[in-house]
Amino acid sequence: MAKGLFATYHPAVCMLFFLAAIGFGFSTQHPAYVALSCSMSGAYLVYLRGWRPFLRTMGMCVPLVVFVGLLNSLFNAAGATVLWQWGPFSVCAEGLCYGVAMGGMLAAVLLWFACYNEVMTEDKFTYLFGRRLPTVSLMVTMVSRWIPRMVSRGRSVHDSQEALIGGYDRSKRGMLRRGVRMATVLVGLGMEDSIQTADSMSARGYGATIRTSYARFRWHARECVVMGVLVVLIAANAVLLVADAGAFTYYPRVAAVEPSWGYATYALMLGTPFWVELERLRVPWRGSSYGKQSCTRVGAHGRE
Amino acid sequence: MSEYALEMRDYAFSYGSVGEDALRDITFGLESGSFTVLCGASGSGKSTLLRALKPELVVAGASKGTVRVLGDDPYLLSPVESATRVGFVMQDPENQIVTDTVWHELAFGLESIGMDTQTMRRRVAETAHFFGIGGWFDRRTADLSGGQKQLLNLAAVVVMQPAVLVLDEPTSQLDPIAAKGFFDVLERVNAELGITVLITEHRLEDVLPFADRVLFLERGGTLAYDGDRDGFVRMLKKDGEGLYAALPAATRMSILLERAGRGPGEHASYPVTVREGRAYLASALATVGAQGGLDAEPLPMGRTIPSGDVVLRAKDVWFRYAREMPFVLRGVDFNLHAGRVAALVGGNGSGKSTLLCALAGVRRPERGRIVKARNLHVALMTQNPKALFVRDRLVDDLLEWSDLGGYTLSDVHNMLERFGLERLGDRHPYDLSGGETQKAALAKILLLKPDVLLLDEPTKGLDAPAKAQVGAILADLALREGKAVLLTTHDLEFVSEVAHTCSMLFGHEVACTQDAHGFFLDNLFYSTPTARIARGMLDGCVTTTDVAVSLGLGEGAHDG
Numbered sequence: 001m002a003k004g005l006f007a008t009y010h011p012a013v014c015m016l017f018f019l020a021a022i023g024f025g026f027s028t029q030h031p032a033y034v035a036l037s038c039s040m041s042g043a044y045l046v047y048l049r050g051w052r053p054f055l056r057t058m059g060m061c062v063p064l065v066v067f068v069g070l071l072n073s074l075f076n077a078a079g080a081t082v083l084w085q086w087g088p089f090s091v092c093a094e095g096l097c098y099g100v101a102m103g104g105m106l107a108a109v110l111l112w113f114a115c116y117n118e119v120m121t122e123d124k125f126t127y128l129f130g131r132r133l134p135t136v137s138l139m140v141t142m143v144s145r146w147i148p149r150m151v152s153r154g155r156s157v158h159d160s161q162e163a164l165i166g167g168y169d170r171s172k173r174g175m176l177r178r179g180v181r182m183a184t185v186l187v188g189l190g191m192e193d194s195i196q197t198a199d200s201m202s203a204r205g206y207g208a209t210i211r212t213s214y215a216r217f218r219w220h221a222r223e224c225v226v227m228g229v230l231v232v233l234i235a236a237n238a239v240l241l242v243a244d245a246g247a248f249t250y251y252p253r254v255a256a257v258e259p260s261w262g263y264a265t266y267a268l269m270l271g272t273p274f275w276v277e278l279e280r281l282r283v284p285w286r287g288s289s290y291g292k293q294s295c296t297r298v299g300a301h302g303r304e
Numbered sequence: 305m306s307e308y309a310l311e312m313r314d315y316a317f318s319y320g321s322v323g324e325d326a327l328r329d330i331t332f333g334l335e336s337g338s339f340t341v342l343c344g345a346s347g348s349g350k351s352t353l354l355r356a357l358k359p360e361l362v363v364a365g366a367s368k369g370t371v372r373v374l375g376d377d378p379y380l381l382s383p384v385e386s387a388t389r390v391g392f393v394m395q396d397p398e399n400q401i402v403t404d405t406v407w408h409e410l411a412f413g414l415e416s417i418g419m420d421t422q423t424m425r426r427r428v429a430e431t432a433h434f435f436g437i438g439g440w441f442d443r444r445t446a447d448l449s450g451g452q453k454q455l456l457n458l459a460a461v462v463v464m465q466p467a468v469l470v471l472d473e474p475t476s477q478l479d480p481i482a483a484k485g486f487f488d489v490l491e492r493v494n495a496e497l498g499i500t501v502l503i504t505e506h507r508l509e510d511v512l513p514f515a516d517r518v519l520f521l522e523r524g525g526t527l528a529y530d531g532d533r534d535g536f537v538r539m540l541k542k543d544g545e546g547l548y549a550a551l552p553a554a555t556r557m558s559i560l561l562e563r564a565g566r567g568p569g570e571h572a573s574y575p576v577t578v579r580e581g582r583a584y585l586a587s588a589l590a591t592v593g594a595q596g597g598l599d600a601e602p603l604p605m606g607r608t609i610p611s612g613d614v615v616l617r618a619k620d621v622w623f624r625y626a627r628e629m630p631f632v633l634r635g636v637d638f639n640l641h642a643g644r645v646a647a648l649v650g651g652n653g654s655g656k657s658t659l660l661c662a663l664a665g666v667r668r669p670e671r672g673r674i675v676k677a678r679n680l681h682v683a684l685m686t687q688n689p690k691a692l693f694v695r696d697r698l699v700d701d702l703l704e705w706s707d708l709g710g711y712t713l714s715d716v717h718n719m720l721e722r723f724g725l726e727r728l729g730d731r732h733p734y735d736l737s738g739g740e741t742q743k744a745a746l747a748k749i750l751l752l753k754p755d756v757l758l759l760d761e762p763t764k765g766l767d768a769p770a771k772a773q774v775g776a777i778l779a780d781l782a783l784r785e786g787k788a789v790l791l792t793t794h795d796l797e798f799v800s801e802v803a804h805t806c807s808m809l810f811g812h813e814v815a816c817t818q819d820a821h822g823f824f825l826d827n828l829f830y831s832t833p834t835a836r837i838a839r840g841m842l843d844g845c846v847t848t849t850d851v852a853v854s855l856g857l858g859e860g861a862h863d864g
Contacts, residue, residue, distance in 0.1 A: 163684035205387025
């Protein structure tokens with residue numbers, strides 16, 4: 001999968017990044033920061049999954065921004081610049097701006113979560129929390145095994161039921177009754193399945209002793225570097241972004257967006273998945289004594 | 305310290321504290337590194353016996369006698385010891401998988417016994433390598449094929465380095481090619497790792513060649529045979545509780561030749577593989593001139609198909625599950641005739657089930673159409689017949705659709721009687737055996753009086769006697785009641801015995817449709833083992849029955 005280098009980093013690094021991106025994303029409606037968060041999360045999603053899934057997610061996000069913007073401007077009349085007045089309702093520009101910023105903030109968080117889903121697969125999550133909470137993490141894995149299984153079971157139950165008795169009663173009530181029947185069958189089958197799964201678990205020693213966790217991820221020097229940079233950036237943002245966000249007001253008038261170093265540190269932090277790619281540029285054989293030789297050989301084979 | 309890897313002495317078991325013993329006087333010992341097949345009709349207590357070897361899985365009930373694994377009583381071992389010493393693989397590939405990814409499934413057992421990370425890494429790595437799992441190590445378990453799932457289940461048990469491997473019908477839910485692959489790996493586990501194997505299986509065709517020991521559990525729970533393969537075959541010839549039909553085709557053919565005076569003799573071995581079968585047949589036929597009496601009558605190279613009207617037709621049907629997915633059916637034309645049993649064969653994912661669903665009207669083709677006569681009632685039985693049942697008693701369940709189908713309790717009883725299920729009316733439908741479930745599901749469908757029966761793998765998981773029964777019922781439905789029957793299956797021998805026509809799906813199209821007999825004669829690879837053995841020597845033989853007819857041994861010769 002072409003997921004980029006960032007996804008190959010130790011889950012703790014990825015988790016810290018997403019916690020920071022989502023946490024800071026939620027904490028401010030400052031237009032510049034919201035715009036940065038939106039564009040970075042969008043860019044990362046395109047990078048991870050390509051344009052098409054991105055546009056599909058955007059299809060959800062844009063209406064959200066519009067909806068929140070309109071809703072806020074309708075119910076929050078604290079602004080000074082009145083655009084429309086209609087009876088007791090007044091729509092003011094400030095309310096609209098605030099609403100759009102809020103919608104943008106929600107959209108950015110949604111996009112970050114979409115990225116999170118791509119990068120932080122189930123196994124990484126369980127790896128991070130599994131050793132502390134073996135039972136919980138096992139439950140998470142089992143549920144994630146169980147869902148696709150139930151879906152395919154459901155399809156087969158639905159097919160056989162529709163083929164046999166679907167033709168008899170096409171009314172709403174008939175369909176409802178068949179739905180209830182299908183749920184009953186699924187519960188029965190599910191219990192039957194889970195008895196066997198439980199057998200399979202205990203046959204392989206489940207509950208025999210304290211569980212350990214299989215570790216698939218290792219901590220390298222590069223993890224230290226990226227983690228360090230990330231921590232510094234987060235600290236910087238905790239100062240700069242929070243100060244900027246606190247100083248910015250929408251009411252009664254939208255304040256002017258002042259230039260700030262915070263934009264740069266925020267962009268750098270959110271850009272972590274991009275700047276870690278710079279490692280590709282590093283020449284892998286630099287400094288080694290047989291550099292020249294391997295250079296020509298790699299050159300011959302390695303170019304595509 | 306005993307020299308056996310696995311031993312049972314005077315073992316008896318009963319489900320309740322009172323009542324008859326389900327297992328009695330079980331005494332046997334398996335040498336370390338042996339490969340043993342445990343045979344027996346369904347309901348003889350094979351699973352109960354196997355589960356008694358593993359304290360975690362033992363069936364609730366009362367037991368007497370001794371069980372020893374590597375000389376120790378498994379019931380006194382520590383939980384970790386007990387989990388690792390005996391590995392257990394069960395029937396259903398799906399339900400045994402606990403986690404969502406392949407690597408995690410492999411690690412699951414080791415995590416459970418608290419192994420440290422470094423050792424675990426190494427164990428998982430070498431096991432994945434041994435089983436050739438490396439390529440799909442990162443996959444999600446939900447995306448694996450049935451064969452891969454069962455291989456994973458085996459690997460996830462072997463990774464714990466058990467001394468003994470116990471397998472309860474591990475390939476009954478797999479198609480024949482996946483089953484072959486599974487046995488090949490199992491044989492490697494036995495031969496290269498020296499793990500003792502005890503396996504039950506009703507498809508002896510594939511497993512018997514590997515067995516160096518056979519145990520036979522009689523109905524009533526006593527061990528009726530314990531010895532080598534040839535002795536087992538000799539015993540089955542006399543009294544096999546219908547298991548004779550489960551023997552490999554080569555063995556059955558050699559028994560027929562034996563009847564014609566061409567047996568392997570008292571001490572020679574029976575052939576079990578196609579290659580051995582061909583050599584045996586060739587030498588048996590070569591002696592004809594010298595001894596006389598064995599006339600092989602060539603049979604016609606095809607059979608007539610009963611005539612019948614087209615009742616259901618697929619016309620240029622194209623189908624895919626979603627727009628971004630490839631087509632599963634590409635311009636399929638298919639006619640279904642009344643009064644015939646038609647079979648649909650083809651590899652996994654060739655679209656057999658999808659075509660059935662399209663014909664049944666539950667999947668709308670994207671292009672093309674399904675033409676059916678007005679008021680024609682089409683019934684579909686999907687792969688898991690258990691999905692048909694909702695009630696707690698079989699009789700109640702069969703009555704579920706009485707208002708829709710316009711039938712009464714007496715119809716239900718008649719139907720149960722027809723399928724030989726009359727004693728099971730009070731059972732819970734989930735407590736029936738594989739064959740009984742299949743028959744009960746058929747009964748439930750037939751109560752709705754359909755004109756067309758579409759059956760998705762009705763022979764899956766059935767033992768030989770149950771399969772013969774289902775086959776007879778289907779033939780009866782088509783020939784006597786004029787119903788149109790279409791079934792998909794991987795069991796080519798079943799097709800050759802039951803179906804009138806056979807169609808092969810390949811490349812998402814119907815590659816050919818022919819009378820079933822001719823289909824297997826014209827195919828070289830995709831054919832029954834008997835046809836492959838007899839090719840070029842006995843013309844027109846597809847089943848052992850054909851061989852019997854060809855050798856002039858009469859029809860009844862095949863049922864032992």
